[in-house]
Amino acid sequence: MKTKENILLLADAYKYSHHKLYYPGTSTIYSYLESRGGQFNETVFFGLQYFLKHYLEGVVITKEKIDEAAEFLPQVFGRDDVFDRSKFDYILNKHGGKLPIRIKAVPEGTVVPVNNVLMTIENTDPECFWLSNFLETLLMQVWYPNTVSTLSREIRKVVASYFKDTASSSVQDSVDFVLNDFGFRGASSVESAGVGGAAHLINFRGSDTIIGSMLAKNYYNAQQVYGLSVPATEHSVCTLLGEEGELEVFRHVLKTFPTGIVACVSDSFDIFRACSDYWGEELKELVLSRDGVLVIRPDSGDPIFTLLKVFAILMNKFGYTINDKGYKVLPPQVRVLQGDGVNIDTIRFIYGALKVNGISAENLVLGMGGALLQKVDRDTQKFAFKCSYAEINGQPTDVQKHPVELDSHGQLVQSFKKSKAGKLKLIWKDDSYQTVRQENEPGFEDKMITVFENGEITNTSLFEDVRERAKLK
CATH class of the missing domain: 3.20.140.10 (nicotinate phosphoribosyltransferase)
Structure with missing residues (x-):
């Protein structure tokens, strides 16, 4: 090594x-x-x-x-x-x-x-x-994992606060998987992705940056894999049959993974049509009959306005319950992932907007890329x-x-x-x-x-x- x-x-x-x-x-x-x-x-x-x-x-x-x-x-x-x-x-x-x-x-x-x-x-x-x-030049670079782990932990404070206020008492432990590391491709190097990815795993367990888990194992003798992920699409999957074939691709995704969590990016053409007509009508019974969770991912537009409209459509189509904190919760088979434009400030705004609109924080998970592993520097702290x-x-x-x-x-x-x-x-x-x-x-x-x-x-x-x-x- x-x-x-x-x-x-x-x-x-x-x-x-x-x-x-x-x-x-x-x-x-x-x-x-x-x-x-x-x-x-x-x-x-x-x-x-x-x-x-x-x-x-x-x-x-x-x-x-x-x-x-x-x-x-x-x-x-x-x-x-x-x-x-x-x-x-x-x-x-x-x-x-x-x-x-x-x-x-x-x-x-x-x-x-x-x-x-x-x-x-x-x-x-x-x-x-x-x-x-x-040795200062080399040792000073410890600023980077210090800063990423600090940023990640500060975000956990925000998430935990909104979960405490709005999420069901039974799901408080799921905070571990709310913030997912999507930062490998946006990191400046493989080493940065590994060191920063491991730093994030101090606070959360959701991650697509596999090298972060490897670094934790190789240099900190981690006794298990901490960065966990799920099957998920990208736009190359969902646009393969063109706009007219998007519904068929969605159906294929659900049938390919009939159980467990599967995430599907749904903004390739029209996120609101995808939520209303495809997931909420054509595929509704298939979604609700799954022994698992469909995570719908918008990936463009203003995060707050887009999410509020997405939740309004999904709750209209799939219905909702009111949890023990008095907030709306989608059926357990449906959740939403926001992975575009996410940073600590937008996270505060997003969860604040959900709370004001009576929507529980448990409906949403997050993906964070460059803002987690790359948009920090030595002067951040x-x-x-x-x-x-x-x-x-x-x-x-x-x-x-x-x-x-x-x-x-x-x-x-x-x-x-x-x-x-x-x-x-x-x-x-x-x-x-x-x-x-x-x-x-x-x-x-x-x-x-x-x-x-x-x-x-x-x-x-x-x-x-x-x-x-x-x-x-």
Whole structure:
């Protein structure tokens, strides 16, 4: 499962000069990761274990990799005095090619308020002081699974709230399958789909991104497959016989899967005709006689207006019951899937509109693609990786930035980018996580644990444990 990439080439180019630029006598560089704020006020920590196992564990520096870097990097800089292969030769000879660093982090799945330390890194060999922040480029990419898992969990909060208010008491557990990951094709890479897909599975179980389940299995020892899916059509299926043949295709879909859940995209020509004339009349008895659920999928138009009209038609054709919360519910053989234009804001609007119109949230499931796995970036939660402590000529030294900036009135104010100083620990005090200096609050243990030291992973999380920690309380 080891990566083929050369770790010597997985850093920003400017970092190769830092071994010379750090002040003479530097022997320790200690840095930390935090979310400085952003769209949500708390962050789910997830994904570091993948990066440790895939990129950093074991022997990662070899003569062949050093040779490759020594040939390539002088071409990057146009000079021979930036990259110093002796720094990596030292790690190869002294440490057998394993990285002399220590990484501490909160257990994966932990939900931590923003502006708190999530991970720290420091060198364990004073000759390798430059290595801690050399690895920033790679380790910073943990922002991505952190952000996807956070977004997914925030959506679960919205869904769970509307289920609590409007859905039958007997179906509250079905929230697990409300938000389905349709994001593989919209992700920037196979790796992104895997890491992001696994991050979503912390909170929900519906997914067409199979590689997310594979990553959870291979890197988090998941004891079962968490991403589940159902047979479903796409437009290439439903348009195969043209507009005049759509009804026949629908009939074929129902007969092909006479039991269980089957989803059918129904907007190829006219979603409202499909719901009224085809599903609601021509195929009504076939739908109601199935031992399973037909999930009708609109896939164009304004999500709110389209869904309200679709539900009005379906409830007129198939009837409905009133659940114990006082909201309308279609017969159990019929449900609706909205997979177009879905993001956290439209989800709030959609469920709000259903509630206002007396329609239970249990009638609807969702599919989310690019907005789940791709429309996030490092600034969604404002992730930062900063040095906070160093040892220079044997002296411990606090390291901190506290820039000023101009506000809208042209006045100097403290920037939100102010960093923390000193060696840090994360404690649980007064019913919340707080970041303090290691020497402070001696009666409180550090909630961060050592997960990596000198090339070896020292603590791992099962995917089941990650899910349990991130569960809504």
